[in-house]
């Protein structure tokens with residue numbers, strides 16, 4: 240199983256949007272896909288029409304060390320589309336960081352769960368929260384690829400540098416290889432500003448920047464409102480084309496995925 | 497001194513943009529303003545041309561309980577414009593949450609510092625990170641107003657409900673009054689989608705929604721790139737008009753500010 244974390248501590252750069260639509264495109268291409276929501280906001284679920292608050296079991300139950308609350312990953316999964324399963328989350332997940340504070344191997348809990356019972360999937364895509372704490376570390380320790388969405392802003396360019404330092408430390412500390420890929424998101428072809436930011440991105444991150452760019456389009460937010468990936472809402476839109484291209488690029492590029 | 501926290505756990509909804517431009521407009525109106533960056537990303541500083549990494553003393557030194565690292569708030573301030581001072585941050589600030597874990601009154605540290613040495617300011621505006629952890633709790637405990645920027649997205653509407661619950665718990669637990677105000681941001685008057693989200697916002701939050709809306713405009717991101725508030729970059733733009741209106745509205749509305 241190939242595991243991809245969609246990660247960036249910069250808020251609102253498109254992590255959830257990229258994770259949900261990449262997962263949906265991989266499933267449409269015939270792969271068995273597990274989408275894990277590691278954000279207590281539960282937005283990956285919301286983007287697929289699932290409200291985390293009403294659920295009996297979520298990622299909290301998988302990661303907690305409180306015996307009476309525990310559940311295996313395979314038991315919390317919801318089938319959201321053909322070949323697309325979701326491991327949902329809600330606000331309870333935010334309690335895990337304090338519960339596991341100081342405990343050994345707390346950063347490996349997700350990796351251990353993925354090794355146990357869900358290897359019948361071809362891909363696992365993980366949506367991360369806007370921080371680099373225990374939840375994101377769990378996602379990275381379980382991943383071969385870190386996919387970093389970047390919106391066209393000076394704050395985001397600065398965030399990549401910081402994130403790439405964190406990932407390198409993680410790799411050397413745990414002798415674990417993670418391949419970084421950056422994907423430009425919210426690119427507005429009409430403005431000079433976007434073009435200049437994209438140029439800066441190409442200059443600084445040429446080796447790891449995806450060729451595919453995701454254009455700014457309200458279609459992507461509309462999809463989230465309707466609880467469906469954009470391929471279901473608007474199959475002939477630029478948004479869907481961008482994600483189909485991105486999926487093809489990631490799945491074929493030196494067999495990243 | 498009136499203290500306003502700009503807060504929302506949803507990432508990328510415009511917290512830093514609103515905090516920086518509101519502070520700049522208050523200063524332009526003749527008020528003495530302190531802008532505190534409570535986000536380890538240090539983006540409020542970046543938006544005013546200050547890179548946190550090179551600084552000797554930041555908000556980390558104010559909030560840490562490690563004696564050898566401590567510094568008073570008054571000593572870390574940088575004057576960024578006429579009547580506008582910045583208390584900067586960098587990544588070190590993210591260490592405070594673990595350092596203070598389990599310690600008494602850890603949520604009151606900022607409030608205590610504000611009470612000690614900086615009351616010669618008229619306003620204090622606090623930029624919060626995209627989470628509701630110790631840093632955001634410190635900001636809220638020190639504030640009379642919680643200003644919640646919301647972008648036009650289903651994820652953000654859901655975030656307000658969660659945040660309003662958190663603030664109400666905080667108020668009752670600490671018998672501390674915080675007035676909530678919501679400000680619509682990134683409103684694109686051209687799309688139906690924005691209009692529909694704005695309608696939903698008006699229906700659900702009528703009593704606390706600001707009349708002023710901040711329109712989507714690339715000018716605001718350009719300002720951050722140049723390290724200046726939009727009133728300096730484009731004084732006759734819609735962006736500057738929106739922020740001047742918002743500042744007037746907040747400063748006069750039942751004397752919120």
Ligand SMILES: Nc1ncnc2c1ncn2[C@@H]1O[C@H](COP(=O)(O)OP(=O)(O)OP(=O)(O)O)[C@@H](O)[C@H]1O
Nearest residue numbers: 250251252253254255256369425455456460507649
């Ligand atoms: N290419 C795009 N074009 C237009 N809107 C987009 C695009 N990508 C994301 N969005 C919208 O921008 C907002 C932020 O995206 P999203 O919530 O996916 O980011 P995030 O990084 O997951 O945020 P958080 O940091 O809170 O987890 C959402 O309203 C989303 O619909």
Ligand SMILES: Nc1ncnc2c1ncn2[C@@H]1O[C@H](COP(=O)(O)OP(=O)(O)OP(=O)(O)O)[C@@H](O)[C@H]1O
Nearest residue numbers: 250392507508509510511512513626682712713717
């Ligand atoms: N009204 C607006 N019009 C256009 N762009 C905007 C507007 N408000 C904010 N932005 C841009 O959107 C991006 C996100 O805004 P900002 O970084 O201020 O959000 P934030 O809530 O502080 O993010 P974080 O959760 O990471 O702290 C930035 O690139 C910013 O320049």
Ligand SMILES: [Mg+2]
Nearest residue numbers: 254255278282
């Ligand atoms: Mg998200």
Ligand SMILES: [Mg+2]
Nearest residue numbers: 511512535539
């Ligand atoms: Mg910010």
